[in-house]
Amino acid sequence: MATVSMTKGAELAGVSKGTVSKAIKSGRLSYTEKTDNGYLIDTAELFRVFPPKKPETVDDFRLETGDGNPGNPDNSTGLHREIQLLREQLQDRDGVVADLRHRLDKSEEERREAQARVIGLLTGPEPSETKRGFFSRLFGRSED
Numbered sequence: 834m835a836t837v838s839m840t841k842g843a844e845l846a847g848v849s850k851g852t853v854s855k856a857i858k859s860g861r862l863s864y865t866e867k868t869d870n871g872y873l874i875d876t877a878e879l880f881r882v883f884p885p886k887k888p889e890t891v892d893d894f895r896l897e898t899g900d901g902n903p904g905n906p907d908n909s910t911g912l913h914r915e916i917q918l919l920r921e922q923l924q925d926r927d928g929v930v931a932d933l934r935h936r937l938d939k940s941e942e943e944r945r946e947a948q949a950r951v952i953g954l955l956t957g958p959e960p961s962e963t964k965r966g967f968f969s970r971l972f973g974r975s976e977d
Contacts, residue, residue, distance in 0.1 A: 836865050836873040845876070846883035856882055 839857075843850040856862035857872060862882045864872040 835876045837876055837879070838870070839872045839874060842874045842876070842879045845885060846879055847885075848883055853879075853883075 837845065839853050840850055843853045846853070853862065853874070857864055857874075862874065863878055864874050865878075866873040
Protein backbone atom coordinates (compact mmCIF):
# COMPACT_ATOMS: atom_id res chain seq x y z
CA MET A 834 0.00 0.00 0.00
CA ALA A 835 1.76 3.11 -1.26
CA THR A 836 0.70 6.47 0.08
CA VAL A 837 1.40 9.88 -1.33
CA SER A 838 0.86 13.44 -0.19
CA MET A 839 -2.01 15.48 -1.52
CA THR A 840 0.35 17.51 -3.73
CA LYS A 841 2.03 14.43 -5.22
CA GLY A 842 -1.36 12.74 -5.66
CA ALA A 843 -2.71 15.73 -7.56
CA GLU A 844 0.35 15.68 -9.80
CA LEU A 845 -0.04 11.94 -10.47
CA ALA A 846 -3.74 12.24 -11.23
CA GLY A 847 -3.30 15.33 -13.39
CA VAL A 848 -5.66 17.49 -11.33
CA SER A 849 -5.14 20.46 -9.04
CA LYS A 850 -4.45 20.20 -5.35
CA GLY A 851 -7.73 22.00 -4.68
CA THR A 852 -9.64 19.33 -6.61
CA VAL A 853 -8.10 16.60 -4.46
CA SER A 854 -8.84 18.62 -1.32
CA LYS A 855 -12.50 19.06 -2.32
CA ALA A 856 -12.80 15.33 -3.03
CA ILE A 857 -11.45 14.54 0.46
CA LYS A 858 -13.75 17.05 2.17
CA SER A 859 -16.82 15.82 0.29
CA GLY A 860 -16.04 12.20 1.19
CA ARG A 861 -15.56 11.09 -2.40
CA LEU A 862 -11.87 10.37 -1.73
CA SER A 863 -10.73 8.79 1.51
CA TYR A 864 -7.32 9.37 3.06
CA THR A 865 -5.09 7.04 5.02
CA GLU A 866 -3.74 9.46 7.59
CA LYS A 867 -3.90 13.13 8.46
CA THR A 868 -0.57 14.53 9.58
CA ASP A 869 0.69 18.00 10.45
CA ASN A 870 1.97 18.28 6.88
CA GLY A 871 -1.36 17.30 5.27
CA TYR A 872 -3.20 14.20 4.15
CA LEU A 873 -1.64 10.89 3.09
CA ILE A 874 -3.63 9.23 0.34
CA ASP A 875 -3.46 5.61 -0.78
CA THR A 876 -2.59 5.55 -4.50
CA ALA A 877 -5.20 2.89 -5.25
CA GLU A 878 -7.88 5.10 -3.70
CA LEU A 879 -6.55 8.13 -5.58
CA PHE A 880 -6.65 6.35 -8.92
CA ARG A 881 -10.13 4.99 -8.17
CA VAL A 882 -11.46 8.54 -8.02
CA PHE A 883 -9.06 10.17 -10.50
CA PRO A 884 -7.70 7.93 -13.27
CA PRO A 885 -3.94 8.36 -13.67
CA LYS A 886 -2.70 10.94 -16.13
CA LYS A 887 -1.16 9.34 -19.21
CA PRO A 888 2.37 10.63 -19.74
CA GLU A 889 2.81 12.28 -23.11
CA THR A 890 5.50 10.97 -25.37
CA VAL A 891 7.14 12.55 -28.36
CA ASP A 892 5.24 10.20 -30.70
CA ASP A 893 1.91 11.24 -29.18
CA PHE A 894 2.82 14.88 -29.70
CA ARG A 895 3.62 14.29 -33.36
CA LEU A 896 0.33 12.50 -33.94
CA GLU A 897 -1.66 15.24 -32.22
CA THR A 898 -0.06 18.08 -34.16
CA GLY A 899 -0.36 16.34 -37.54
CA ASP A 900 3.26 17.11 -38.21
CA GLY A 901 3.30 14.99 -41.38
CA ASN A 902 6.62 13.39 -40.56
CA PRO A 903 8.24 12.69 -43.96
CA GLY A 904 10.41 9.99 -42.41
CA ASN A 905 7.35 7.77 -41.78
CA PRO A 906 5.23 7.60 -44.97
CA ASP A 907 3.44 4.40 -43.86
CA ASN A 908 1.89 6.21 -40.90
CA SER A 909 0.74 9.06 -43.12
CA THR A 910 -0.84 6.67 -45.63
CA GLY A 911 -2.59 4.84 -42.81
CA LEU A 912 -3.97 8.09 -41.44
CA HIS A 913 -5.25 9.14 -44.86
CA ARG A 914 -6.95 5.75 -45.28
CA GLU A 915 -8.52 6.07 -41.83
CA ILE A 916 -9.83 9.54 -42.71
CA GLN A 917 -11.29 8.17 -45.94
CA LEU A 918 -13.03 5.33 -44.09
CA LEU A 919 -14.42 7.74 -41.50
CA ARG A 920 -15.80 9.97 -44.25
CA GLU A 921 -17.49 6.96 -45.86
CA GLN A 922 -19.04 6.02 -42.53
CA LEU A 923 -20.25 9.59 -42.12
CA GLN A 924 -21.87 9.52 -45.57
CA ASP A 925 -23.56 6.21 -44.73
CA ARG A 926 -24.93 7.66 -41.52
CA ASP A 927 -26.15 10.76 -43.35
CA GLY A 928 -28.03 8.44 -45.72
CA VAL A 929 -29.57 6.57 -42.81
CA VAL A 930 -30.63 9.84 -41.17
CA ALA A 931 -32.23 11.05 -44.42
CA ASP A 932 -34.08 7.74 -44.82
CA LEU A 933 -35.33 7.86 -41.24
CA ARG A 934 -36.52 11.45 -41.68
CA HIS A 935 -38.42 10.43 -44.84
CA ARG A 936 -40.04 7.50 -43.00
CA LEU A 937 -40.96 9.73 -40.07
CA ASP A 938 -42.60 12.28 -42.36
CA LYS A 939 -44.55 9.53 -44.14
CA SER A 940 -45.61 8.01 -40.84
CA GLU A 941 -46.77 11.40 -39.57
CA GLU A 942 -48.85 11.89 -42.72
CA GLU A 943 -50.44 8.43 -42.34
CA ARG A 944 -51.17 9.16 -38.67
CA ARG A 945 -52.96 12.38 -39.57
CA GLU A 946 -55.07 10.60 -42.21
CA ALA A 947 -56.00 7.84 -39.76
CA GLN A 948 -56.87 10.41 -37.11
CA ALA A 949 -59.14 12.22 -39.56
CA ARG A 950 -60.90 8.94 -40.40
CA VAL A 951 -61.40 8.13 -36.71
CA ILE A 952 -62.81 11.58 -36.03
CA GLY A 953 -65.13 11.13 -39.01
CA LEU A 954 -66.38 7.81 -37.65
CA LEU A 955 -66.91 9.22 -34.18
CA THR A 956 -68.90 12.23 -35.34
CA GLY A 957 -71.04 10.20 -37.73
CA PRO A 958 -72.23 11.11 -41.20
CA GLU A 959 -73.29 14.62 -42.00
CA PRO A 960 -77.07 14.98 -42.20
CA SER A 961 -77.98 15.29 -45.86
CA GLU A 962 -81.47 16.68 -45.30
CA THR A 963 -83.08 18.28 -42.35
CA LYS A 964 -85.59 16.29 -40.38
CA ARG A 965 -89.20 17.07 -41.10
CA GLY A 966 -91.67 17.47 -38.35
CA PHE A 967 -94.56 15.15 -37.54
CA PHE A 968 -97.25 17.14 -39.36
CA SER A 969 -95.05 17.62 -42.42
CA ARG A 970 -94.58 13.93 -42.73
CA LEU A 971 -98.24 13.28 -42.00
CA PHE A 972 -99.61 15.69 -44.56
CA GLY A 973 -96.72 15.33 -47.03
CA ARG A 974 -95.65 18.96 -46.98
CA SER A 975 -92.04 19.89 -47.55
CA GLU A 976 -90.33 22.57 -45.49
CA ASP A 977 -88.76 25.05 -47.87
